[in-house]
Amino acid sequence: MxxxxxxxxxxxxxxxxxxxxxxxxxxxxxxxxxxxxxxxxxxxxxxxxxxxxxxxxxxxxxxxxxxxxxxxxxxxxxxxAKGSDWMPEEPKVAAEVQRWLTVAADNIYSGPCAARLVKVFGVTLDHEAAVAKAHDLFKVMETHLTRRDWLAADTITIADVAGYSYIAHAPEGGVDLNPYPNIRAWLDRIEAQPRFVEMAKSPIPELI
The missing domain is CATH 3.40.30.10 (Glutaredoxin)
Structure with a gap:
């Protein structure tokens, strides 16, 4: 390169x-x-x-x-980084990575991402529905992360990268992360990775 x-x-x-x-x-x-x-x-x-x-x-x-x-x-x-832990080749683990990429494109997009679009960018969407979808997703993730550190494998993968940004910034969309200690611990683990870079922050609205 x-x-x-x-x-x-x-x-x-x-x-x-x-x-x-x-x-x-x-x-x-x-x-x-x-x-x-x-x-x-x-x-x-x-x-x-x-x-x-x-x-x-x-x-x-x-x-x-x-x-x-x-x-x-x-x-x-x-x-x-072909062959690295970022995208495992073992079929079952690779399938788990793909499943969470789909979650990022669907549940995360229509939940915490959509809620943030309303509050940060003023996009006309159903904010209440987006917040509800975010919490539905977070309840599943909270349980999923009860006995594991990462979404798809024993180490961090692109599944975690795809999920991080909108979940970490969910409060900017009016979605409270306080009820989800396992998710918050997962976010902390990602932020502790070498060379982690932050996304620009926006004001956090008052939670209703």
């Missing part, structure tokens, strides 16, 4: 942060390029060549471009 990987992002996006996390964890050289989405930069023709749906995150790795956060973290691990 002769040049840093370009990461096109919104610094307050959890989808973008999960990509930045794996770049940092793998100690890959990268540069961040903040896309001015408020002024429509994500819909400009040049950006659409990189991300056809006009979404962040997207990367440019030496001319290879890719959008979608879960696709990107999978690509990065298979390209630069």
């Amino acid at each position: 002769t040049a840093p990987i370009k990461l096109y992002r919104n610094p307050k996006s959890g989808h973008c942060h999960r990509v930045e996390l794996i770049l940092a964890f793998l100690d890959l050289p990268y540069e961040t390029i903040d896309v001015d989405m408020a002024n429509g930069a994500h819909k400009a023709s040049e950006f659409l060549k990189i991300s056809p749906f006009g979404l962040v995150p997207a990367i440019d790795d030496g001319g290879y471009t890719l959008a979608d956060s879960n696709a990107i973290i999978t690509y990065l691990v298979l390209t630069y």
